Amino acid sequence: LVSRKKKAEDTVITVKGVEFGGSSPILIAGPCSVESYEQVRAVAQNHVQRGLRTLRGGAYKPRTSPYDFQGLGEEGLQILKRIGDEFNLVTISEIVTPGDLEMASKYIDVIQIGARNMQNFELLKAAGRVNKPILLKRGLAATIEEFIYAAEYILSEGNTQVMLCERGIRTYEKATRNTLDISAVPLLKQETHLPVFVDVTHSTGRRDLLLPCAKAGIAVGSDGIMVEVHPDPDVALSDAKQQLNIPQFNEFVDELIASGLYKG
Numbered sequence: 001l002v003s004r005k006k007k008a009e010d011t012v013i014t015v016k017g018v019e020f021g022g023s024s025p026i027l028i029a030g031p032c033s034v035e036s037y038e039q040v041r042a043v044a045q046n047h048v049q050r051g052l053r054t055l056r057g058g059a060y061k062p063r064t065s066p067y068d069f070q071g072l073g074e075e076g077l078q079i080l081k082r083i084g085d086e087f088n089l090v091t092i093s094e095i096v097t098p099g100d101l102e103m104a105s106k107y108i109d110v111i112q113i114g115a116r117n118m119q120n121f122e123l124l125k126a127a128g129r130v131n132k133p134i135l136l137k138r139g140l141a142a143t144i145e146e147f148i149y150a151a152e153y154i155l156s157e158g159n160t161q162v163m164l165c166e167r168g169i170r171t172y173e174k175a176t177r178n179t180l181d182i183s184a185v186p187l188l189k190q191e192t193h194l195p196v197f198v199d200v201t202h203s204t205g206r207r208d209l210l211l212p213c214a215k216a217g218i219a220v221g222s223d224g225i226m227v228e229v230h231p232d233p234d235v236a237l238s239d240a241k242q243q244l245n246i247p248q249f250n251e252f253v254d255e256l257i258a259s260g261l262y263k264g
């Protein structure tokens, strides 16, 4: 069902007037974790000033250590709902449990399935039965074929609103957090009709590489870029090292516009 051979034209997913997979690339930006109303609001306010429409923020955080911040859960989704309504933004947040999908659908506009759950088949099947767009991220060490099959699981249950996100894969290279597989973008665009995004934050894990990798992602045909922005990254409860602060984020957006690859 995901194959270009079955459907030649691109899938475009429209949410609150924002086109995912439409004619121009978009930015999906926001903090790694939802920490408070004020924290998310500061990012959202800047989004509005910059004409950005899509806000991410994690409420259920899949952390390596059980002792790290695990997210605000439903309260985090309620914060996203409040801010999404207040600023007319499309909200995206990761859900990790099949049983939470229906509850989450009341609060957020797009459900993210994270890298660690790309092959959580019960979650994929349940996501196939909700009436919400799904952003599916590539697994930590998943092949393209496994990634495509994971998307197929969702479509096979009836939900056709699926988008893909390359977020780097684990390799022997330690200079970056993961290795951004840039060739995955044109490959996924050729093989499937789904929108494809590039997450520059979790792939590189390095602030100094966000801009060049975002340019590369758009240049090879992605439908947009995911990037993390936090009002005060130094005190962030997750991914403190690689989130941009708001002035840095604005510079990132300006540079992308100046490159001609992104229209703003």
Ligand code: PEP
Pocket (backbone or CB within 6 Å): 032, 058, 062, 094, 113, 114, 115, 116, 137, 167, 199, 202
């Ligand atoms: C995220 O986007 O918040 C996240 C945890 O990313 P990934 O699943 O790609 O690691």
Ligand code: MN
Pocket (backbone or CB within 6 Å): 032, 033, 202, 228, 238, 239
């Ligand atoms: Mn993060």
